[in-house]
Amino acid sequence: MPNDERIARLPDVPSDSIEVVSATPNWVELLISSTREAAEMAQAFVAKLEADLPHELVNSIRQALRELLLNAVEWGRKVRIARLRYPRMLLYFVADPGAGFSFEGLAHAAVHQTSAEAIARVAIVRDELGMRPGGFGIAMARAIADELLYNEAQNEVVLIKYLSGAMQNPAGAISAAGDP
Numbered sequence: 001m002p003n004d005e006r007i008a009r010l011p012d013v014p015s016d017s018i019e020v021v022s023a024t025p026n027w028v029e030l031l032i033s034s035t036r037e038a039a040e041m042a043q044a045f046v047a048k049l050e051a052d053l054p055h056e057l058v059n060s061i062r063q064a065l066r067e068l069l070l071n072a073v074e075w076g077r078k079v080r081i082a083r084l085r086y087p088r089m090l091l092y093f094v095a096d097p098g099a100g101f102s103f104e105g106l107a108h109a110a111v112h113q114t115s116a117e118a119i120a121r122v123a124i125v126r127d128e129l130g131m132r133p134g135g136f137g138i139a140m141a142r143a144i145a146d147e148l149l150y151n152e153a154q155n156e157v158v159l160i161k162y163l164s165g166a167m168q169n170p171a172g173a174i175s176a177a178g179d180p
Contacts, residue, residue, distance in 0.1 A: 016033060017032060017033045017035065017037070017038040017041070018030055018031070018032050018033075018038055018041065018042060018045075019031040019032075021080070021082075022082070025085070026084060026085050026086070027082065027083075027084050027085075028046065028049060028082070028083045029080065029081070029082040029083075030042055030045075030046075030080070030081050030082075031078055031079070031080055032069075032073070032078070032079050032081065033073075033078060033079075034072075034073040034074075034077050034078065034079060034096070035073060036070065036073060038073070039066070039069040039070055039072070039073045039079070040066070042069060042081055043062060043065045043066045043069050044062070046065065046081065046083045046092070047061065047062040047065070049083060049085070050085075050090070053163070057161075060144045061090065061092075061144065061159075061161055063140065063144060064140065064141040064144040064145055064159055065081075065092055065094075065141075065159065067138070067140050067141050068092075068094045068141055068157055068159060069081065069094060071138070072094050072095070072096040072155075073096070077096070077097055078096075078097065079094065079095065079096045080093070080094070080095045080096075081093065081094050081095075087163070088162060088163050089146075089160055089161065089162045089163055090160070090161045090163065091158060091159070091160050092158070092159040092160075093156070093157070093158050093159075094156070094157050094159075095155065095156040095157075096155050096156075097155070141159060144161075145159045145160060145161060146160050146161055146162045147159070147160035148160075
């Protein structure tokens with residue numbers, strides 16, 4: 001199915017949950033309400049746009065995008081998500097209007113920690129703070145992405161996944177020169 005047909009098929013959601021800002025085969029941009037349900041629907045929809053890619057790759061991208069979106073809806077009001085498809089890469093942009101955060105102030109998250117001791121410490125801190133289990137989203141997204149870039153306030157993030165060989169020129173993808 002061509003990308004433009006997939007773009008036209010948004011899941012059944014309340015009309016104020018997801019707003020389509022842009023819907024071209026190479027640039028899809030959504031504005032979603034800050035609910036877990038809207039984030040789940042948006043990431044599932046965006047992942048369907050990558051149907052021509054290997055299943056394992058799509059699943060890993062979907063997982064990373066889900067974590068970034070859940071973080072954004074937890075702290076923002078309306079969340080902007082953009083998916084840009086190039087012949088050699090996928091780029092996802094997630095932005096929330098919240099104040100942002102500091103990596104140094106995330107004792108409740110396993111941002112850079114990978115040891116069992118550090119992960120256990122995160123679980124204890126989250127329990128003491130009365131937070132839901134978790135705290136591994138950023139670390140997971142960082143492990144999946146080829147590039148994960150935050151702005152200074154850290155309320156906007158870009159996830160880049162480079163595509164290789166056979167995946168570089170999917171049907172409908174436009175090169176930098178404008179040629180398919």
